[in-house]
Amino acid sequence: MTDSAARVPLPAGLPADAALPAVVVELGRRFAEAGHELSLVGGPVRDLFLGRGSGDLDFTSDADPDAIERIGAGWADATWDVGRRFGTIGFQKDGWQIEVTTYRAEKYDPSSRKPTVAFGDSLEDDLLRRDFTVNAMALRLPQMDLVDPYGGVRDLAAGVIRTPGTPEDSFSDDPLRMMRAARFAAQLGFEVADEVEEAMAAMHERIGIISAERVREELVKLIGGAHPRRGLDLLVRTGLADVVLPELPALRLETDEHHRHKDVYEHSLTVLEQAMDWERKYSESSPDVVLRLAALLHDVGKPATRRFEPSGAVSFRHHEVVGAKLVRKRMKALKFDNDSTKAVSRLVELHMRFYGYGEQGWTDSAVRRYVHDAGDVLNRLHALTRSDVTTRNRRKAARLEHAYDDLERRIEEISEAEQMAALRPDLDGQQIMALLGIRPGPVVGRAYKHLLEWRIDEGPHEQAEAEAELRRWWAEQPESAEENEG
Incomplete structure (x- = not known):
């Protein structure tokens, strides 16, 4: 951003180095001079207390859209009004994306998540309609007064997700907020208040009225969070996962009394967490949602393939093939893009390919085929395969690690000699x-x-x-x- 931070007095409780972009102060003064209220609201205020930066700036005002547009004219670098019917005018200033919305007091149709917009007349009422208390705080501008009628600062300090009103009213208005509760638990590492979780469990089926695209968007943010296990566990406990990602709770297979097989659900969550560590080495980006999804879903074929053998052993033959088909079907239902769907399902299909390498050894031909079949997900396959080792047997874990080290060494050697990255026939x-x-x-x-x-x-x-x-x-x-x- 080209905008420098404005050093202005901020409310107590903020980190010592907290500062606001200068555009916040400038815009606040313009609204005050025009006789209107303006407050920074929601995520940017929350992130100030958390010591994090916000990419976008959200404001609310008593001004209507026409007045908002007039106040920004001649100051903003660009203006857009695609959200005008919802009371929102957008500005761009010094690289910042700014949205100013008229105070809202909207109502929802119980059969839809689309609001019937009604403009409100007070900041406190506007904050009441927001999803969680940690997002229902505002800074009045330009005086920098903190407005926190529902205890957002208290809940931030306690690490708790609550709703400003009753969770039943909040989730009835917008069922997607149940997914957002799980997402914030994953991103912030917070606990969800008991009454919020109880409402989620009682109302989980209402998530079915939300579009697949919106559900996918929240799920991706959850998976990409710093604490995805928290959010995923919450989805499973409340029944939301039964609606949006049923393959996940299906992994909670009954553990036989002699414990001859792992708890597949807990194993999958552990693999996800280990993949987060490996992505720093193997992935071009972090979070790598494709890798994380593959880690979470790599064993979804096990429930359908579980067999109890005459010897008493438990087998899951070809679960990787069945799992890849299930992953493709679910990701298509959630409207994921084709490239991501193809990559995740391919990783699931290939995640068992490595096993046996240490005992049997592979020919150069087998190594070439491993590289060719993985294609552009090879590095992610390295990360997934290494993450899939959750055994407590240190000897076995060390043996598998050594074997995979050896496989990577051979891939590097053969690639250097044969240019495997561009593996093609000798004739075109x-x-x-x-x-x-x-x-x-x-x-x-x-x-x-x-x-x-x-x-x-x-x-x-x-x-x-x-x-x-x-x-x-x-x-x-x-x-x-x-x-x-x-």
């Missing part, structure tokens, strides 16, 4: 068509695939060797025989 499509005298079509694709498999199995070849292999393959194809007969 044009060369295949020229050599066989054929036109574009399915046969070219089959030939290309054969040469790729041959390349993976045996490594790179000289062009003459590849041409000889292509002729050998072509001689076995029915199209070749038909051509010779003709």
Whole structure:
């Protein structure tokens, strides 16, 4: 941001280095000079007390949208009014995204989350309609008076999520707030007040009226939080997960009396937390939601594949294949983008591929295939596979770690020698068509695939060797025989 921090007197209880962007003070003065109230509200105020920065700035005012727009004219670098019917005018100033909303006192249709907008006439009433007490605080501008009628500072200090009014009224107005409660628990590491959790459990089915896109948005923020286990556990305990992510509570398999298999649900949460540690090494971004989702959901195929063997052992054969299908179906239902869906399901499908490497050893061909099949999720697969080791047996854990270290070393060696990152057949499509005298079509694709498999199995070849292999393959194809007969 180009805007410098404004050093102005702030309410007691804020960190010593807390400061507001200068645009906050400037805008407050403009509204006061125009005879209107303005308050910084919600997340930015909460984050001041938490010592965190906020990317956007939200304000509320007694001014109507037309007045808000007039006050910002000539000051803002840009203005937009797409939220005008909800009382919101947006500004851009010195790199800051600013939204100013007229005091609200909206009501909701019980069958929908869309509000019927009614403008209010007081800051306190506006704060009452907000989701949680920690977001129902405001700073009156430009005097910097803290307005906290519902105990937001108290709940921030105690690390508790509460609603300004009754949670039943709040969640009835907007069921998405139940997901937001879990999200804030995950992001802030807070506990949810007993009455809030009880209301979530009693009303969890109302989340079904919320669009898949909005649910996905909250789930992604939850998964990307610093404490996702807290939020996920809350979703499961209250029944919300039964509606939005039923594969997760399904992992709570009955543990047999002899404990011959792990608690799959707890194991999955542990793998998620361990993946958060590994993502710092293997991922380009943190949080890496794709990796975290794969870690959380890697065993969702186990409930459907669990078998009790005659020996008394428990097996989950092919759970990774079943799990990948379940993940694709759920992520499509939640309207995830195709790339993320493909990446998470691929990781789930491949997460068992490594096991057995330490005992059996792999040929160079098997190592190449591992790299090829992982493709652009290889680094995430490294992180997921390492995270999946939750055994308390230190010897076994050390053995698996050593084996994976060895696999990564071999991948690096073979990649350096053979340029595996761009693994392709020794002949391209044009060369295949020229050599066989054929036109574009399915046969070219089959030939290309054969040469790729041959390349993976045996490594790179000289062009003459590849041409000889292509002729050998072509001689076995029915199209070749038909051509010779003709």
